[in-house]
Amino acid sequence: MPKNLVRILVCxxxxxxxxxxxxxxxxxxxxxxxxxxxVAPIVFATCAECHRPGAAGPFSLLSYEDVKKRSTQxxxxxxxxxxxxxxxxxxxxxxxxxxxxSEEQILTFERWVADGELEGPPIDLPEPHWNSDxxxxxxxxxxxxxxxxxxxxxxxxxxxxxxIALPVATRCYVEAVEFRTHNALVTHHAVIMLDPTGKAxxxxxxxxxxxxxxxxxxxxxxxxxxxxxxxPSKTSYRSPDLxxxxxxxxxxxxxxxxxxxxxxxxVQVSVGLFxxxxxxxxxxxLLRLSSKALDIPPGEPDYxxxxxxxxxxxxxxxxxxxxxxxxxxxxxxxxxxxxxxVEQLIRISEWxxxxxxxxxxxxxVFLPKGSILRAEFSFDxxxxxxxxxxxxxxxxxxxxxxYDEMADLTLQVVPRNARDWxxxxxxxxxxxxxxxxxxxxxxxxxxxxGVDNHHTLAMLYQQTGRGEEALFHFAEALRLEPDxxxxxxxxxxxxxxxxxxxxxxDHLEQALANKPGFVEAHFNxxxxxxxxxxxxxARRHLAAVVAKRPEMAAVIKSRLARLQGAN
Amino acid sequence: MTGSKAFITLVAAVAVGAGAxxxxxxxxxxxxxxxxxxxxxPFAAAxxxxxxxxxxxxxxxxxxxxxxxxxxxxxxxxxxxxxFWLVYVDPTETAAEIGHHLAxxxxxxxxxxxxxxxxxxxxxVAVTPEAAVFAPxxxxxxxxxxxxxxxxxxxxxxxPTRRDLEEALDAVLAGRPLSQARTPAVGCYIEDLR
Numbered sequence: 171m172p173k174n175l176v177r178i179l180v181c182x183x184x185x186x187x188x189x190x191x192x193x194x195x196x197x198x199x200x201x202x203x204x205x206x207x208x209v210a211p212i213v214f215a216t217c218a219e220c221h222r223p224g225a226a227g228p229f230s231l232l233s234y235e236d237v238k239k240r241s242t243q244x245x246x247x248x249x250x251x252x253x254x255x256x257x258x259x260x261x262x263x264x265x266x267x268x269x270x271x272s273e274e275q276i277l278t279f280e281r282w283v284a285d286g287e288l289e290g291p292p293i294d295l296p297e298p299h300w301n302s303d304x305x306x307x308x309x310x311x312x313x314x315x316x317x318x319x320x321x322x323x324x325x326x327x328x329x330x331x332x333x334i335a336l337p338v339a340t341r342c343y344v345e346a347v348e349f350r351t352h353n354a355l356v357t358h359h360a361v362i363m364l365d366p367t368g369k370a371x372x373x374x375x376x377x378x379x380x381x382x383x384x385x386x387x388x389x390x391x392x393x394x395x396x397x398x399x400x401x402p403s404k405t406s407y408r409s410p411d412l413x414x415x416x417x418x419x420x421x422x423x424x425x426x427x428x429x430x431x432x433x434x435x436x437v438q439v440s441v442g443l444f445x446x447x448x449x450x451x452x453x454x455x456l457l458r459l460s461s462k463a464l465d466i467p468p469g470e471p472d473y474x475x476x477x478x479x480x481x482x483x484x485x486x487x488x489x490x491x492x493x494x495x496x497x498x499x500x501x502x503x504x505x506x507x508x509x510x511x512v513e514q515l516i517r518i519s520e521w522x523x524x525x526x527x528x529x530x531x532x533x534x535v536f537l538p539k540g541s542i543l544r545a546e547f548s549f550d551x552x553x554x555x556x557x558x559x560x561x562x563x564x565x566x567x568x569x570x571x572x573y574d575e576m577a578d579l580t581l582q583v584v585p586r587n588a589r590d591w592x593x594x595x596x597x598x599x600x601x602x603x604x605x606x607x608x609x610x611x612x613x614x615x616x617x618x619x620g621v622d623n624h625h626t627l628a629m630l631y632q633q634t635g636r637g638e639e640a641l642f643h644f645a646e647a648l649r650l651e652p653d654x655x656x657x658x659x660x661x662x663x664x665x666x667x668x669x670x671x672x673x674x675x676d677h678l679e680q681a682l683a684n685k686p687g688f689v690e691a692h693f694n695x696x697x698x699x700x701x702x703x704x705x706x707x708a709r710r711h712l713a714a715v716v717a718k719r720p721e722m723a724a725v726i727k728s729r730l731a732r733l734q735g736a737n
Numbered sequence: 738m739t740g741s742k743a744f745i746t747l748v749a750a751v752a753v754g755a756g757a758x759x760x761x762x763x764x765x766x767x768x769x770x771x772x773x774x775x776x777x778x779p780f781a782a783a784x785x786x787x788x789x790x791x792x793x794x795x796x797x798x799x800x801x802x803x804x805x806x807x808x809x810x811x812x813x814x815x816x817x818x819x820x821f822w823l824v825y826v827d828p829t830e831t832a833a834e835i836g837h838h839l840a841x842x843x844x845x846x847x848x849x850x851x852x853x854x855x856x857x858x859x860x861x862v863a864v865t866p867e868a869a870v871f872a873p874x875x876x877x878x879x880x881x882x883x884x885x886x887x888x889x890x891x892x893x894x895x896x897p898t899r900r901d902l903e904e905a906l907d908a909v910l911a912g913r914p915l916s917q918a919r920t921p922a923v924g925c926y927i928e929d930l931r
Contacts, residue, residue, distance in 0.1 A: 228798030228801075229796050229797075229798065238929065239827070239929050239930060240925070240926075240929060241929050242926040242928060242929050243890070243925060243926055243929070246890070247890050247891075250889075250890075252889075252890050252891050252892075253890075255891075322805075323804060323805050323842070323843070324802075324804070324805025324806065324808075324809075325805070326895045326896050327895055355798075429802075430802065430805075431798070431801055431802060432801035432802045432803065432804035432805065432842050433801070433804060433841055433842045433843065496894075496895070522891070522892070524891065525891075556888035556889065556892050556893065556894070557892065557893070557894065558894070559894055559895045559896070560898075561894075561898035561899070572895070
């Protein structure tokens with residue numbers, strides 16, 4: 171109430187004394203802060219892009235009245251750094267599209283309120299401006315969700331994945347992807363993946379409503395070497411030198427994080443693709459620094475993990491995407507160069523799951539071969555963490571669901587020398603496999619009865635040459651589900667590679683007993699029987715394969731020839 | 738009882754800010770209006786075991802997100818003789834805008850317009866959404882958040898772990914004392930509307 175009184179009195183005095191003539195207006199310049207002259211330019215340049223009708227901000231900030239009605243809140247959220255939303259700490263990486271207010275701009279809001287929230291002379295008021303069209307011009311292809319999704323008015327945040335067919339007839343090269351939402355109020359962020367397998371689409375079709383729920387994408391992945399994400403007012407960019415191939419038959423999978431608004435909302439989005447005819451000269455790779463051994467005790471306020479990787483080739487880092495869930499507290503990454511120099515890559519001191527983003531470097535960061543990349547993560551699983559979804563806190567493991575936790579930091583890198591891409595990929599593959607193994611071990615610690623996780627882990631151990639561990643997890647999977655035909659086949663293959671041919675035949679036959687006509691079982695059993703000289707039975711099994719899949723005849727012929735040679 | 742409380746608040750307002758009071762003198766002594774511009778006393782229901790005022794505005798995203806939760810509480814407690822009122826606090830919002838808002842968010846609660854913030858002052862609320870629970874004798878039993886989902890602007894849990902308004906109503910109906918009679922609420926500041 172006293173603030174109100176002051177405002178009215180000051181207003182009356184000024185309207186009489188100040189706006190009358192030029193001389194007094196100049197005097198006012200040095201003194202009182204007005205909306206039209208001082209506040210509006212900041213609001214229009216840094217807030218109005220989202221805070222306007224139809225955009226992501228939940229209310230407009232386009233006029234004196236709009237801003238005055240929120241003045242206390244604006245002072246509070248600009249001082250705290252919550253708005254404009256930009257999580258990376260200053261001085262740790264220079265990024266495209268950084269949204270930061272200077273100390274002076276933040277003070278301007280405070281002084282405006284202290285001075286009585288004056289409007290100022292109309293001549294001072296700038297025009298608000300924003301971009302409401304495609305940032306990169308008209309896309310070559312625009313696709314939408316195949317059906318509009320109705321977001322319920324209440325309940326918790328919704329994560330949903332939508333498969334969208336891409337009507338391309340031949341291989342295209344995509345140099346940019348731009349995302350637009352038709353309901354910005356409830357579309358919080360999006361991640362875009364590709365699925366050439368059709369698995370996500372089948373998942374989508376099984377769910378009665380459009381899309382399917384959850385944070386997992388089915389088997390969809392980003393284009394090789396790319397992460398495509400969207401957050402409100404993200405700056406779009408073209409990268410023709412890193413264009414990625416898009417083949418016919420690929421589905422786009424759009425994962426939306428949606429916030430219920432209080433009433434049911436229609437959700438529709440557009441994804442614009444920009445093509446180039448020229449195959450890219452260079453190729454990027456994604457390197458993930460990660461800890462998948464997370465096992466965070468309840469109540470622990472500062473659980474820390476790190477990961478590092480030594481670059482086997484010279485690279486340029488083009489972007490960084492940090493990721494954790496609700497317990498994430500702090501994420502930082504830096505590189506130590508061979509000469510000892512430290513290059514800061516990013517630091518987010520107050521992690522907020524809701525404002526995760528991919529940050530693109532204003533200039534690519536060059537790191538020579540031998541540089542050590544290091545990421546540091548910390549987590550707060552205490553009751554004092556306002557984001558902690560559990561009260562009282564519980565033990566939390568690594569996992570992909572939102573109540574599990576993750577510690578990932580993905581870097582997009584481009585080898586300086588195009589020929590180095592293969593070297594980098596092979597070197598990094600070892601690290602990736604090790605991470606996956608640790609991740610599955612952790613998930614099994616939390617959920618020991620996950621049959622598919624035992625199965626996948628067995629396959630990964632098989633791939634990394636750790637046969638004993640592989641056999642253990644195959645056995646665990648079969649203990650939990652004795653009739654699992656796919657596990658019998660893969661165990662059969664593992665045994666055959668260990669020269670336990672009798673064991674292999676036994677499991678391959680069990681696979682066929684569990685799943686008659688199973689092509690993979692017929693194929694492998696045929697080859698193993700051929701190897702032990704039971705050629706008549708072998709021929710029968712291989713014929714069963716060709717009967718179902720005629721195109722396999724050539725493969726069978728070449729495998730038999732190889733067995734012949736081996737013998 | 739409640740009438741006298743409101744009266745005391747208004748006298749204080751005159752004493753502190755005579756200028757502000759005079760600006761709005763034409764709006765009526767209390768200026769608590771329904772959507773047909775009739776004066777309303779939200780405490781008039783004789784048989785109410787408690788009266789809940791929930792302060793909102795049409796353009797506050799946090800209060801809008803609570804519409805389903807308010808509906809749930811209304812469905813649960815209105816049959817148990819709890820009187821509910823949605824109190825719109827922005828005097829520039831018209832009755833037509835509020836009527837549209839009620840329909841859009843499917844609010845079953847009756848709405849009031851607190852043109853002079855007599856109810857705001859009486860309830861000691863600072864933001865929207867914020868709730869006040871009054872006993873039949875006019876005592877302010879609970880004032881604060883609906884639940885603990887939001888802890889700051891943009892900060893909150895996926896789902897609340899404590900439903901304060903519901904706990905307050907359960908306590909009142911059971912004749913139990915409240916464990917927390919005042920809680921901090923997160924939302925849009927009402928003071929900016931004065």
